[in-house]
Amino acid sequence: MYSITTFQELMKGLPRAAFDQAVARHNAAKYTKHFKPWNHMTAMVYAQASGAPSLRALETGFNAHASHHYHLG
Numbered sequence: 236m237y238s239i240t241t242f243q244e245l246m247k248g249l250p251r252a253a254f255d256q257a258v259a260r261h262n263a264a265k266y267t268k269h270f271k272p273w274n275h276m277t278a279m280v281y282a283q284a285s286g287a288p289s290l291r292a293l294e295t296g297f298n299a300h301a302s303h304h305y306h307l308g
Contacts, residue, residue: 240300245284246277 251273258264258272278293287293 242281242284242300246280249276249280 254276264272281297282293285296287296
């Protein structure tokens with residue numbers, strides 16, 4: 236059964252359209268190929284919320300909930 240996680244509730248508060256407009260206005264995605272600005276924002280919000288002390292801890296914590304990745308976009 237599908238249930239909304241706390242992290243998804245937190246991400247709902249971030250206006251995706253305004254974020255995309257800011258990225259376009261500042262040409263922030265000029266040299267990106269795979270790791271898009273919204274994915275970077277998601278990773279940084281998760282790092283702050285989880286208190287991850289390193290990239291390795293961030294990756295481990297984020298991949299522990301792989302079944303929820305689809306719903307994050």
